Structures are given as C-alpha cells and as structure tokens.
Amino acid sequence: xxxxxxxxxxxxxxQAERGKVASRETALLSxxxxxxxxxxxADALRAQADAILAANAEDMRRAREAGMASHLxxxxxxxxxxxxxxxxxxxAVAALPDPVGEVIARDTRPNGLRVERVRVPMGLIAVVxxxxxxxxxxxxxxxxxxxNAVLLxxxxxxxxxxxxxxxxxxxxxxxxxxxxxxxxxxxxxRQGVLALLTLNGLIDLAIPRGGADLINTVVRTATVPTIExxxxxxxxxxxxxxxPEMALAIVLNAKCSRPSVCNAAETLLIDxxxxxxxxxxxxxxxxxxxxxxxxxxxxxxxxxxxxxxTEADWATEYLDLILAVxxxxxxxxxxxxxxxxxxxxxxxxxxxDAAQAERFLNEVDAAAVYWxxxxxxxxGYEMGLGAEIGISTQKVHxxxxxGLRELCTYKWVIRGDGQVR
Amino acid sequence: xxxxxxxxxxxxxxQAERGKVASRETALLSxxxxxxxxxxxADALRAQADAILAANAEDMRRAREAGMASHLxxxxxxxxxxxxxxxxxxxAVAALPDPVGEVIARDTRPNGLRVERVRVPMGLIAVVxxxxxxxxxxxxxxxxxxxNAVLLxxxxxxxxxxxxxxxxxxxxxxxxxxxxxxxxxxxxxRQGVLALLTLNGLIDLAIPRGGADLINTVVRTATVPTIExxxxxxxxxxxxxxxPEMALAIVLNAKCSRPSVCNAAETLLIDxxxxxxxxxxxxxxxxxxxxxxxxxxxxxxxxxxxxxxTEADWATEYLDLILAVxxxxxxxxxxxxxxxxxxxxxxxxxxxDAAQAERFLNEVDAAAVYWxxxxxxxxGYEMGLGAEIGISTQKVHxxxxxGLRELCTYKWVIRGDGQVR
Numbered sequence: 001x002x003x004x005x006x007x008x009x010x011x012x013x014x015q016a017e018r019g020k021v022a023s024r025e026t027a028l029l030s031x032x033x034x035x036x037x038x039x040x041x042a043d044a045l046r047a048q049a050d051a052i053l054a055a056n057a058e059d060m061r062r063a064r065e066a067g068m069a070s071h072l073x074x075x076x077x078x079x080x081x082x083x084x085x086x087x088x089x090x091x092a093v094a095a096l097p098d099p100v101g102e103v104i105a106r107d108t109r110p111n112g113l114r115v116e117r118v119r120v121p122m123g124l125i126a127v128v129x130x131x132x133x134x135x136x137x138x139x140x141x142x143x144x145x146x147x148n149a150v151l152l153x154x155x156x157x158x159x160x161x162x163x164x165x166x167x168x169x170x171x172x173x174x175x176x177x178x179x180x181x182x183x184x185x186x187x188x189x190r191q192g193v194l195a196l197l198t199l200n201g202l203i204d205l206a207i208p209r210g211g212a213d214l215i216n217t218v219v220r221t222a223t224v225p226t227i228e229x230x231x232x233x234x235x236x237x238x239x240x241x242x243x244p245e246m247a248l249a250i251v252l253n254a255k256c257s258r259p260s261v262c263n264a265a266e267t268l269l270i271d272x273x274x275x276x277x278x279x280x281x282x283x284x285x286x287x288x289x290x291x292x293x294x295x296x297x298x299x300x301x302x303x304x305x306x307x308x309x310t311e312a313d314w315a316t317e318y319l320d321l322i323l324a325v326x327x328x329x330x331x332x333x334x335x336x337x338x339x340x341x342x343x344x345x346x347x348x349x350x351x352x353d354a355a356q357a358e359r360f361l362n363e364v365d366a367a368a369v370y371w372x373x374x375x376x377x378x379x380g381y382e383m384g385l386g387a388e389i390g391i392s393t394q395k396v397h398x399x400x401x402x403g404l405r406e407l408c409t410y411k412w413v414i415r416g417d418g419q420v421r
Numbered sequence: 422x423x424x425x426x427x428x429x430x431x432x433x434x435x436q437a438e439r440g441k442v443a444s445r446e447t448a449l450l451s452x453x454x455x456x457x458x459x460x461x462x463a464d465a466l467r468a469q470a471d472a473i474l475a476a477n478a479e480d481m482r483r484a485r486e487a488g489m490a491s492h493l494x495x496x497x498x499x500x501x502x503x504x505x506x507x508x509x510x511x512x513a514v515a516a517l518p519d520p521v522g523e524v525i526a527r528d529t530r531p532n533g534l535r536v537e538r539v540r541v542p543m544g545l546i547a548v549v550x551x552x553x554x555x556x557x558x559x560x561x562x563x564x565x566x567x568x569n570a571v572l573l574x575x576x577x578x579x580x581x582x583x584x585x586x587x588x589x590x591x592x593x594x595x596x597x598x599x600x601x602x603x604x605x606x607x608x609x610x611r612q613g614v615l616a617l618l619t620l621n622g623l624i625d626l627a628i629p630r631g632g633a634d635l636i637n638t639v640v641r642t643a644t645v646p647t648i649e650x651x652x653x654x655x656x657x658x659x660x661x662x663x664x665p666e667m668a669l670a671i672v673l674n675a676k677c678s679r680p681s682v683c684n685a686a687e688t689l690l691i692d693x694x695x696x697x698x699x700x701x702x703x704x705x706x707x708x709x710x711x712x713x714x715x716x717x718x719x720x721x722x723x724x725x726x727x728x729x730x731t732e733a734d735w736a737t738e739y740l741d742l743i744l745a746v747x748x749x750x751x752x753x754x755x756x757x758x759x760x761x762x763x764x765x766x767x768x769x770x771x772x773x774d775a776a777q778a779e780r781f782l783n784e785v786d787a788a789a790v791y792w793x794x795x796x797x798x799x800x801g802y803e804m805g806l807g808a809e810i811g812i813s814t815q816k817v818h819x820x821x822x823x824g825l826r827e828l829c830t831y832k833w834v835i836r837g838d839g840q841v842r
Contacts, residue, residue: 024760028784107805113794115804122816123786200640204816219621220644225817228646246839253841339445361834363449365544373534373837382842383536383833384528395543395625395830396646397818409816412804413782416794418667420674421803 008187009195015183016151016202019124022180023149027121029177031098034145037176038094041144042087044172045137045165049083055164056133063131063157076131076158086137086165089387093141096386099405100147114415119408121147123204126196127389128218130210131155136165139209140182142389144173146407149181151203153196155210156188197222204409209390212317227397229390232262232345233317234375237334237360239351240273244281246372247350251282253374254348256289260319262391263346263378267314267324269334275302275327283325291321298327314341331356335363342366344393346375346400367393367400429608430616436604437572437623440545443601444570448542450598452519455566458597459515462565463508465593466558466586470504476585477554484552484578497552497579507558507586510808514562517807520826521568535836540829542568544625547617548810549639551631552576557586560630561603563810565594567828570602572624574617576631577609618643625830630811633738648818650811653683653766654738655796658755658781660772661694665702667793668771672703674795675769677710681740683812684767684799688735688745690755696723696748704746712742719748735762752777756784763787765814767796767821788814788821 029037045052056078063076102119109115125148129135136152143150154162162184170179185192197206197218206226208218219228236254238247254265270279275298283293283303293299294313295306306325313324314337328334338347348370349360357371368378378400380388385403392398398406450458466473477499484497523540530536546569550556557573564571575583583605591600606613618627618639627647629639640649657675659668675686691700696719704714704724714720715734716727727746734745735758749755759768769791770781778792789799799821801809806824813819819827 024784024786027786109803109805113798113803120786223641225646225649225815227817243839249839249841257842357836361836363445365445365448365541366832368833368835371836373835373840374842376842377534377835377840378833382530384530394646396648399830400833409820411787412789412799412821414789414794414798415778415782415792418664418670419794419798420670421678421795421797 005191008189008191011187012185012192012195013199013202015186016124016196016199018180019149019151019183020202022178023121023123025178026144026149026181027100027123027147029147033176034098034147035094037144037173038090038141040172040176041137041141041169042090042094044168045083045087045090048164048168049080052083052161052164052168053078053080055160058160059158068157072131076133076161078133078161082134086134089134089138090141093145093387096145096404098145099408104410111419112417113419116413117410118413119405120411122407122409124149124151124202125407126151126153126203126206126224128153128193128196128206128208128210128214129155130214131158133158133161133165135209136162136184137169139389140166140169142387142404142407144181146404148407151183151185151196153185153193159188193217194221197224197226200224207390227390227392227402228394229392230262231317231343231393232264232391233267233315233341233343234263234265234346234348235267235269235338235342236265236348236350236375237269237328237338238271238274238278239331239349239353239356240271241352241356242274242278242350243352244278247278248282248285250348250350250372250374252285252289254376255286255291255323256321257376259321262317263375264319265323265348265375266316266318267326267341269326269328269337270299272298272327272329275299279303279325279327286323289321291323294322294324296326299325302327317343331359335360338364345391346370346378348373348375367391426612429610429612432608433606433613433616434620434623436606437545437617437620439601440570440572440604441623443599444542444544446599447565447570447602448521448544448568450568454597455519455568456515458565458594459511459562461593461597462558462562462590463511463515465589466504466508466511469585469589470501473504473582473585473589474499474501476581480579480581489578493552497554497582499554499582503555507555510559511562514566514808517566517825519566520829525831532840533838534840537834538831539834540826541832543828543830545570545572545623546828547572547574547624547627547645549574549614549617549627549629549631549635550576551635552578554579554582554586556630557583557605558590560810561587561590563808563825563828565602567825569828572604572606572617574606574614580609614638615642618645618647621645628811648811648813648823649815650813651683652738652764652814653685653812654688654736654762654764655684655686655767655769656688656690656759656763657686657769657771657796658690658749658759659692659695659699660752660770660774660777661692662773662777663695663699663771664773665699668699669703669706671769671771671793671795673706673710675797676707676712676744677742678797680742683738684796685740686744686769686796687737687739688747688762690747690749690758691720693719693748693750696720700724700746700748707744710742712744715743715745717747720746723748738764752780756781759785766812767791767799769794769796788812
C-alpha cells in the first residue's frame with residue numbers, strides 16, 4: 001500500500017473503531033430513547049434544510065460541470081419536498097415496532113438450563129451506496145431503530161449533501177447517544193471502500209445499495225459478511241389456463257408501473273398453447289405503453305414484429321421499457337429458463353391451474369414466488385415489514401425484503417443454577 | 422492462472438455445476454425419501470467398512486511417513502468402532518425433524534395477497550474441513566436431511582478415507598436421488614479450495630470446519646457467502662457474590678472437561694473482592710488437574726505462583742490445559758476485558774446477584790451468554806438442535822450452534838387473484 005492508501009485505510013479504521021464503541025451504546029438504548037432520537041433526526045432535517053440544500057446545490061453544480069446524465073442528476077437533486085419526505089421516512093421508522101429484545105425461542109433443557117434466543121442488534125453496519133442523498137437518512141434511521149451503529153459510504157458525487165445530512169443527524173442524536181452511532185466515511189477516495197470492507201472484527205455486516213456494479217464490487221471485495229442485494233431479472237410466466245385479462249394486467253403492471261426498479265419484470269414467458277391468441281393482445285398493449293419487445297422466433301412469428309432476442313437479452317436486467325419475450329412449451333421449459341437466467345429475485349406465474357401454480361411456487365428458486373400477482377410486490381412496505389434496507393438476492397441470513405429484524409442477529413441467553421457438563 | 426490452476430478450477434466448477442443440478446432434486450425430496458436415503462447411507466458405512474478402513478490405513482501409512490504428530494494421527498485414524506459411530510450419527514440425523522417446508526410466518530395483506538415465508542434448502546453447500554474422516558459423513562447427512570447438495574473438501578491427509586466414505590454414501594443414495602448430491606472435490610490441489618470459494622452463483626454457502634487458520638483462509642478468500650465458525654476465546658467471570666462451590670465446579674468444568682474444544686474456557690476473570698479467599702482454592706484445584714496458570718500481577722500476588730501473563734495470553738485460544746487468570750475491579754472491568762479479547766463465542770458469569778447477572782447477559786456481545794452454568798454447553802445437542810454443523814461466531818445468518826434449520830433459507834410465497842400495484 002502507498003502512504004496515501006495507508007492514510008485512507010487508517011481514517012476508515014479509526015471511524016470504525018469509534019462506531020464500534022458507539023454500537024455498544026445503541027444496543028442498550030430503550031425503545032423510547034431510540035424513538036426520541038429518531039424524532040429529533042426528522043426535526044433536524046427540516047430545521048437544517050437551508051444548509052443541506054446549499055450543500056446539495058454545490059454537489060449539483062459540480063455534477064453538471066462534470067457532465068452527469070440527467071437521470072442521475074435527478075437522483076442527486078434535493079428539494080424542500082424531497083427533504084420533507086426524508087424526514088417523514090425517519091418518523092415512519094420511529095413508529096415501527098422495536099425488534100430488539102424479542103425472545104425468538106424459549107426452552108428448558110432436561111438439565112434445568114433455561115435457554116432463550118433473544119434478538120439483538122448486529123453491532124456496526126457498513127452501508128455502501130450511490131449518489132442518492134435520501135439513502136443517507138433512510139439507512140441511518142433503520143440502523144438506529146434496530147440498535148445498530150452505522151458507517152455510511154455514499155457516492156462521491158453526493159458527498160457534500162451526505163455530509164450536511166449526517167451533520168444534522170449527529171447533532172440531533174447527541175443528547176441521546178454517542179453521535180458516532182451515525183458516521184459518514186470521511187474520505188471519497190475509492191480505497192476507502194476497500195478499507196471498510198476488510199475490517200473484520202469491526203464491521204459486523206456490509207450492505208451494498210445500488211446497481212449491479214456496486215453490488216459486485218462489494219461482494220467480491222469484502223471479507224466481512226455482506227448481503228447481496230437488488231439485481232432483479234424477473235420473469236412472468238403466463239400459463240395456458242391463465243385468465244387473459246388478469247395476465248394482461250399483471251404483465252403490464254410488472255413491466256410498466258416502474259421499470260427502473262429491481263422487482264420489475266424483464267422477461268415474459270408465454271405458454272405455446274395460449275400464445276397465438278394472447279400474445280398479440282399483450283404485445284399491442286405493451287407497445288401502446290412504449291415498451292420495446294425483444295422476441296424469440298416463435299413470438300416474432302405470432303406478433304409479426306419485435307427485435308430478435310439474443311442470448312444476452314435473456315440475462316439482462318433492462319431497468320427500462322424493454323421486455324424480452326419467449327414462447328415456451330409448458331411449465332418445465334419455463335422452469336428451466338428461470339433456473340438458467342433468473343437472478344433469484346421475484347418470479348410469477350399466471351394460471352388458473354392450482355397444480356401448475358404449486359409446482360411453480362415449489363420449484364422456482366427465488367426470494368419471492370408469485371401466483372396470480374405482479375412481481376412488483378417484492379418490497380418491504382408491501383410485504384408488511386414497514387420499511388426495508390434492501391432486497392436480498394442471496395440465501396444466507398435474509399432473503400427478499402429486509403426490514404428491521406433482518407438488521408439484527410440473536411444471542412443464546414442461558415440461565416442455570418450451577419450446571420456443568 | 423497457470424494451465425494447472427485452470428485445470429483444477431475447471432474440475433471444481435464442473436463438480437459444482439453437477440452439485441447444483443442435484444440440489445434441485447434434493448430440495449424436492451419428501452421427508453420419507455430423505456430418511457430412507459440416510460438409512461441407506463448408514464448401512465453402506467457398515468457394509469463397506471473393509472474398503473473404508475483399508476483406505477484409511479493407506480492415509481495413516483502416508484501420514485506416519487510424513488511424520489504427522491500423534492494427536493493428528495489420532496484424529497485421522499478410523500476403527501470399526503469409529504465407523505459404527507459415524508453410521509449411528511447418520512441414523513440420528515434421519516431421526517431429526519425435517520426443517521424443509523415449515524411455514525415461518527403467514528399473513529394476509531390488506532390487498533388480499535396471501536403471504537407465507539417458507540423454509541427451503543440453501544441449494545449447494547461447500548464444506549471445507551481438516552483431516553477428520555468422520556466429518557465427511559456427518560456433514561453429508563446434515564446437508565441431505567436439510568434438502569441440500571454438498572461439495573466436500575476435506576484435508577488432503579484424509580483424502581483416501583474421504584474418497585472411500587463418499588463412494589459408499591453415493592452408492593447408497595443413488596436409488597433415491599442424483600448421487601451428485603454428495604461429492605468430494607476430486608483434487609487435493611490447494612487451488613481447489615480457492616476455486617470452490619469463488620464460485621458465486623453455484624455455491625450458496627461455504628462453511629469452514631476446523632481450526633483458526635482454516636477458518637481465516639476461508640473467510641478471507643471466499644466471495645461466496647460464508648459462516649465463520651468455531652474460534653472460542655471464552656471467559657468465566659466469578660463475581661464477588663458467587664457461591665464458591667458453584668464457581669469451583671463451573672471453572673473446573675469449563676477448563677478441564679474437554680480443553681481441546683472451542684467452548685472450553687481460556688481465561689478466568691475474578692472479582693477483586695472475592696479473589697483473596699476464592700482464588701487460592703480455584704488455583705489449587707486447577708493445578709491438581711494439571712492446568713498451567715498464566716496470571717496477572719494481582720493474581721500472582723494472591724497465589725504466590727503462576728507464569729506472568731503477557732498481552733498475548735489474553736487473546737489466545739489455548740485449546741489446552743492452560744488458563745489465563747486476571748483479577749478485575751468488578752463487572753465493568755470484566756465487561757471491558759471480554760469486549761476487547763473475546764471472540765464472540767461463549768461467556769459466563771458466576772454470581773448470586775441477579776442485577777449483575779442480567780447486566781452481563783445483556784451487555785456481553787457473544788453467541789452464548791451464561792449465568793451460573795459452564796460455557797461447555799454451547800453445543801447443538803446440548804441446546805436441543807439434535808446435531809450441529811458448527812458453531813457460528815459471526816452475527817449474520819446464524820449465531821452459536823447451527824443445526825438443520827440453519828442450513829436452510831426461506832422464500833416468500835405469495836398467492837393472489839390478480840393483484841397489481
């Protein structure tokens with residue numbers, strides 16, 4: 001390592017050490033203390049709006065000068081309305097039940113030992129994200145409510161905004177807990193991410209929030225435990241017995257309601273038996289909404305239009321108004337396609353045949369499997385978690401939407417009267 | 422990569438691909454099919470005892486020629502009795518409840534969506550272990566019962582033994598499921614471990630079973646999800662109000678009943694208020710059992726003997742009849758010592774004071790915290806899991822003893838009637 005890299009690593013290590021110390025305090029806070037701190041955080045976002053908006057204007061100016069694309073500029077921009085939404089999100093987290101201290105299991109062993117598994121905070125969580133200022137306060141609120149300290153590493157394009165937000169949040173929580181419970185990594189050097197992700201013993205969990213590149217970097221680089229989030233190459237399979245109106249509604253919703261998110265559908269699989277009658281209707285409705293179709297030869301023959309799909313299309317998360325379309329010979333071919341190209345996120349079948357549906361639900365390996373509903377429901381709010389820190393596409397620890405409980409671990413608490421083995 | 426490394430990586434990848442295919446079958450097996458396969462595995466270990474013992478004799482011969490230490494030779498050695506114990510362990514796993522298919526949570530959302538979280542297998546699990554032939558069948562049984570396929574990578578010194586065991590197990594399960602559900606990595610090249618641990622998308626979870634070096638290698642090298650297991654620098658804190666007889670029994674049990682295991686105590690922390698009267702009794706009893714004491718200056722003053730402890734002693738997992746001893750000024754100093762040197766495994770307080778005990782249970786960050794009981798109970802059987810694949814010392818996914826449930830993940834199963842968002 002160069003002297004500069006060493007300096008960056010040392011900055012991050014010291015912050016993590018301070019965060020670890022703070023995590024011992026956050027773990028012991030009462031629900032009332034945490035909620036009071038969260039309400040103070042929301043108040044601070046509103047009270048310090050001028051400073052935060054000024055910092056964001058500075059980020060925006062630099063980003064424009066650097067030629068940032070307009071959709072990224074939009075993600076980066078804060079407005080009084082967006083800042084108020086962020087404050088409301090923090091208040092919403094305060095209103096959620098406290099996951100800490102919940103007894104998950106209880107047992108008295110034959111030798112009289114009283115064994116409990118009790119939900120407790122993780123400790124210090126690192127969250128690596130892109131240039132979205134709102135993530136700063138969302139993540140800080142979720143981590144604090146779950147009794148954790150957090151070390152945030154946001155996109156460097158949003159650094160001034162994140163710094164102003166974190167400064168407001170730290171001021172707000174200081175009367176309740178060590179402010180190092182919420183820290184922003186104090187360097188935008190890329191080496192800082194590497195340093196963060198290899199602090200075994202200090203960082204208990206690292207979560208990437210962002211696109212495929214960010215997630216891959218975190219998963220490949222980290223030696224601390226991580227949770228792979230977010231990439232969604234989701235399919236809707238329309239089986240021959242599907243209700244045509246329902247199929248139309250679900251396909252349109254899964255593709256068009258918000259194409260830029262991970263639970264949007266990217267591929268339509270349609271049963272050969274129903275394709276000649278249903279596919280033209282689906283195609284027309286999709287085209288009407290501006291969806292570009294990438295089709296296999298059979299679909300192309302039925303539709304008479306569509307860009308021929310390549311192998312890459314089946315594997316692509318478009319995050320855009322593009323849909324790959326493939327005609328399949330029934331359930332087995334649909335299952336094989338999903339097993340090959342799916343990203344273990346969300347998969348749906350539309351059918352009136354319960355046996356086909358149950359096979360699909362049972363055999364598809366994904367975080368969420370749907371029968372007669374849109375893939376768009378894979379979301380913490382929709383699933384009843386109240387809020388989410390991300391959607392896990394791995395199988396370890398948590399799968400699908402992760403809420404406050406998923407930011408916790410548990411410990412075995414054993415009370416005895418002198419038992420030995 | 423060199424041509425040889427590439428060849429090794431390719432061997433491992435192909436095995437993992439076959440394992441992944443087999444995992445789709447194991448996930449769908451009924452409890453009866455799995456139990457029948459497990460009973461066949463136990464029968465095969467007994468029926469093919471001659472071949473397995475002959476293979477083990479070959480490993481033993483080579484190990485002796487290579488000058489392997491006697492305690493390692495003992496670990497490597499199989500006997501008819503040990504082989505029968507392995508078969509009985511497989512039968513015990515067959516008798517455990519099936520974790521797959523259990524509905525963990527159930528909810529109907531306001532929009533009518535019926536949401537379940539259902540326990541399902543991980544998929545393909547890689548287990549990396551040392552030259553202990555019994556681990557081969559233990560791990561294979563636990564993985565199969567939990568609906569997973571397994572790719573085993575044992576210590577090269579036990580390769581012939583493991584190969585013979587895996588051959589017997591694969592023959593046994595063939596009538597029930599694709600035999601690639603149980604595979605041994607077909608190369609002893611160390612590059613094989615690296616190849617295995619970076620097969621993202623094929624390996625769903627990697628578990629190291631062994632000593633600190635093995636665990637560190639796996640955790641540092643893997644890009645697939647791993648679970649850190651096993652290192653235990655465990656403490657017993659004897660508080661001033663402790664019952665002296667109970668303290669004596671717990672300290673002796675925690676240190677001496679099986680010093681080579683991870684839940685054995687490595688450091689005794691004793692309250693200054695009770696040290697002058699109790700420590701001499703503890704010291705005498707420990708010395709009588711051949712325990713070497715590494716003591717801080719105050720303990721040395723009280724005892725009149727003991728090797729002065731160095732900083733390294735506080736951080737060392739001796740796994741031997743050695744105990745570090747430190748006199749502390751009450752609970753806060755004990756908590757600070759454990760926070761600094763503990764390995765998040767098992768920590769005990771001996772006290773008659775419930776308030777002190779509850780603070781200890783609440784504030785110590787470890788997989789298992791004990792009040793008036795020996796640390797030796799951190800074990801899958803003792804905690805009621807029936808069997809264990811290892812003891813997690815990380816916080817993600819599972820903490821402490823991991824049984825069949827901890828070899829599973831869950832999926833969200835959503836049934837609707839056309840809901841869109």
